Amino acid sequence: MADLRVNIAGVNFKNPVIAASGTFAFGEEYAAFLDVSALGGIALKALTPEIRPGNPPIRIAETPSGILNSVGLQNPGVDAFISGILPRIRRFDTVKIANVAGRTEEDYYTVIEKLNDTEIDMFELNVSCPNVKQGGVTFGTDPNSMAAIVAGAKARAKKPLIVKLTPNVTNIALMAKTAEDAGADAVSLVNTFTAMAINAKTRRPVLANVTGGLSGPAIKPIALRMVHEVYRAVSIPIIGMGGIMTGEDAAEFLLAGASALMVGTATVAEPDAMIRILGELNKFLDENSAATARELTGALEY
Amino acid sequence: MIKKHDICRVASLEPLAKDTYALTLKVNGDMLKYFRPGQFAHIRLPHAGEHLLRRPISVNTIDREAETMRFAFLIQGEGTRRLSQCRPGDELDILAPLGQGFRVKESHQKIWLVGGGIGIAPLLSLRDTVPGREYTAFLGYKSREYAYERKEFEGFCKAVHVTSDDGSIGEKNFVTEALRRELEKEKPDVILSCGPLPMFRSLKRVWEEDGRDVETQVSMEQHMGCGTGGCYTCTCMVAGAMKRVCMDGPVFDIREVKL
Numbered sequence: 001m002a003d004l005r006v007n008i009a010g011v012n013f014k015n016p017v018i019a020a021s022g023t024f025a026f027g028e029e030y031a032a033f034l035d036v037s038a039l040g041g042i043a044l045k046a047l048t049p050e051i052r053p054g055n056p057p058i059r060i061a062e063t064p065s066g067i068l069n070s071v072g073l074q075n076p077g078v079d080a081f082i083s084g085i086l087p088r089i090r091r092f093d094t095v096k097i098a099n100v101a102g103r104t105e106e107d108y109y110t111v112i113e114k115l116n117d118t119e120i121d122m123f124e125l126n127v128s129c130p131n132v133k134q135g136g137v138t139f140g141t142d143p144n145s146m147a148a149i150v151a152g153a154k155a156r157a158k159k160p161l162i163v164k165l166t167p168n169v170t171n172i173a174l175m176a177k178t179a180e181d182a183g184a185d186a187v188s189l190v191n192t193f194t195a196m197a198i199n200a201k202t203r204r205p206v207l208a209n210v211t212g213g214l215s216g217p218a219i220k221p222i223a224l225r226m227v228h229e230v231y232r233a234v235s236i237p238i239i240g241m242g243g244i245m246t247g248e249d250a251a252e253f254l255l256a257g258a259s260a261l262m263v264g265t266a267t268v269a270e271p272d273a274m275i276r277i278l279g280e281l282n283k284f285l286d287e288n289s290a291a292t293a294r295e296l297t298g299a300l301e302y
Numbered sequence: 303m304i305k306k307h308d309i310c311r312v313a314s315l316e317p318l319a320k321d322t323y324a325l326t327l328k329v330n331g332d333m334l335k336y337f338r339p340g341q342f343a344h345i346r347l348p349h350a351g352e353h354l355l356r357r358p359i360s361v362n363t364i365d366r367e368a369e370t371m372r373f374a375f376l377i378q379g380e381g382t383r384r385l386s387q388c389r390p391g392d393e394l395d396i397l398a399p400l401g402q403g404f405r406v407k408e409s410h411q412k413i414w415l416v417g418g419g420i421g422i423a424p425l426l427s428l429r430d431t432v433p434g435r436e437y438t439a440f441l442g443y444k445s446r447e448y449a450y451e452r453k454e455f456e457g458f459c460k461a462v463h464v465t466s467d468d469g470s471i472g473e474k475n476f477v478t479e480a481l482r483r484e485l486e487k488e489k490p491d492v493i494l495s496c497g498p499l500p501m502f503r504s505l506k507r508v509w510e511e512d513g514r515d516v517e518t519q520v521s522m523e524q525h526m527g528c529g530t531g532g533c534y535t536c537t538c539m540v541a542g543a544m545k546r547v548c549m550d551g552p553v554f555d556i557r558e559v560k561l
Contacts, residue, residue, distance in 0.1 A: 029531035060535035065352040268528045
């Protein structure tokens with residue numbers, strides 16, 4: 001039984017497995033399938049100042065070893081979350097991370113300020129959603145915009161700030177360093193890759209939004225490379241993700257430099273995948289003579 | 303915790319009609335105990351490999367004594383093709399029962415079922431779960447070679463109206479036009495329907511013109527991710543809000559759902 005505890009920016013996690021934002025709603029739905037309190041943390045569905053209906057359907061497509069989605073940040077708005085949902089998820093004894101999104105810088109700051117005095121443990125700044133026309137990924141692809149919004153968010157946030165990075169850039173290490181220099185306490189990566197699926201018979205894109213974000217094992221090798229690059233560029237902790245389906249996948253991300261992990265697509269396929277992954281990671285550590293999950297972080301030999 | 307996620311053994315797989323199969327699974331007691339008509343299962347493909355997504359398939363019938371759940375499906379792609387190759391004894395990873403199903407009230411004594419194509423299958427589940435009502439079925443098939451389960455409906459319905467696109471079985475007509483003809487004579491307490499979107503659009507016209515006072519519930523289909531309410535991909539517009547087909551549906555009121 002290895003020691004799975006990790007610490008990210010001063011926040012203690014009982015283990016490194018965190019539900020990735022957008023694949024776990026606000027956690028409640030999953031109480032029917034797993035013990036949510038057994039998870040290291042849950043990154044909640046993205047919140048914006050107002051209710052957002054999201055994109056029209058079709059919003060999902062299966063591609064080889066991957067999933068393409070274009071939900072478009074559908075959410076009830078931060079006020080409805082605080083009054084209606086937060087009281088119901090208080091019972092989950094796990095780190096609660098609010099994923100913060102918006103169209104403008106002010107939108108992000110509004111969400112942060114409204115959540116500052118709640119029991120939310122951390123913020124995850126979503127500057128990487130590929131499925132909205134304004135905001136989202138536009139802040140995550142330009143270093144100047146990134147620096148401004150991270151600094152602005154950090155100045156207002158009373159809780160540790162994670163910046164979620166998009167892989168849709170030429171140099172992700174530069175974007176991570178920019179976030180670090182602007183005050184980010186941690187980075188999480190990677191969000192989904194902008195991609196598309198086409199139905200050749202109908203000559204139409206499968207998704208109503210035309211493009212979507214690709215996730216799953218199809219992107220894992222690229223995500224690992226990016227975590228490795230970012231680990232060499234920054235000294236803040238990294239939360240790694242991108243196609244983690246097994247405990248061994250999780251170990252690979254730790255070795256590449258991650259201190260914790262997010263799991264998304266695996267949950268879409270299998271609601272209790274995170275519990276299985278945790279068990280497998282524990283077993284992997286035992287079988288490979290690692291006493292802690294922490295000692296794997298960045299322990300890649302090359 | 304209700305055991306909604308389980309590994310279930312294939313009891314049988316039989317052809318019903320062209321490209322149409324019935325898959326019968328041995329399921330656990332919870333899946334049967336909590337099942338309501340119109341609910342569905344989310345089925346992981348055998349040897350899923352590169353296929354990450356489950357396939358949502360409505361429950362066709364249940365048998366509490368034999369502890370089985372039966373699904374009828376049409377081969378529409380790689381997923382359903384693989385399911386059509388299952389053999390007795392194979393194991394499938396199942397989430398069930400999911401969704402809200404049809405809302406049948408005590409006041410719904412006279413129930414009309416309107417199904418199109420593979421959408422006929424879930425309507426049969428009313429027979430086993432809500433017995434003792436006066437049922438009338440309207441079954442629309444593409445053609446005779448795609449027709450299935452007509453006899454099962456004849457076994458519990460007062461009347462069964464069959465239509466097909468080419469007239470090779472029943473009358474050559476849209477199933478919704480057969481419904482219109484009967485609605486002009488009398489009204490049921492509720493209409494429960496499942497079928498493709500074009501059929502629902504015709505149904506809505508018929509309902510607006512001849513059945514406005516009749517409560518009408520439609521079971522929607524959508525490209526689906528998790529099936530458990532977590533990913534918000536399988537949405538449709540209901541009363542001005544995006545609702546999840548998997549969790550809030552799949553059954554919605556025809557007055558509220560945007561078709």
